[in-house]
Amino acid sequence: MTTFRSIATSFACASALVAALALFGCRTTPEAPPATARTPEASADATRPAALELGTVYFDFDSAALRPDATGTLKKNAAAIRGESGAVVTLEGHCDERGSEEYNLALGERRAEAVRTYLVDLGISGASLRVVSFGEAKPAVMGHDEAAWKWNRRVDAH
Numbered sequence: 001m002t003t004f005r006s007i008a009t010s011f012a013c014a015s016a017l018v019a020a021l022a023l024f025g026c027r028t029t030p031e032a033p034p035a036t037a038r039t040p041e042a043s044a045d046a047t048r049p050a051a052l053e054l055g056t057v058y059f060d061f062d063s064a065a066l067r068p069d070a071t072g073t074l075k076k077n078a079a080a081i082r083g084e085s086g087a088v089v090t091l092e093g094h095c096d097e098r099g100s101e102e103y104n105l106a107l108g109e110r111r112a113e114a115v116r117t118y119l120v121d122l123g124i125s126g127a128s129l130r131v132v133s134f135g136e137a138k139p140a141v142m143g144h145d146e147a148a149w150k151w152n153r154r155v156d157a158h
Helices: 002-024 069-083 101-121 146-152
Strands: 089-094 129-136 154-158
Touching: 069 146, 089 101, 101 129, 101 154
Parallel strands: 089 129
Antiparallel strands: 089 154
């Protein structure tokens, strides 16, 4: 009887611990946006230049128009790109999960093109800028509400 009670008690404690971890240990939506800097991939080429530190531009719902807060980020990005001669920058357009896949791919491309146009207006060569859209395929923040969606409507520059 004593062995049964100690096994039952151990099982109950383990179940309570698992339940507590499930409730409090997992978050689906972080408090802040993810860092824009990416961890450089390991490379056998030690002479590879350091990755450019470029800021992310965010967009309003269903819009490819640059917000007023984007201009400062884009001016800093332009200065960083100018400092790296021969750099080719990829502008990745992203959307939140609302809308069809086709619509979001097109919207992501329009967002990346808006950023490209602004950078070209700042004197960056269009030949050094590539545009690609991921639509909703690569969310920065997981979640199904505005708290997550606002971080997913973006253009990342690499």
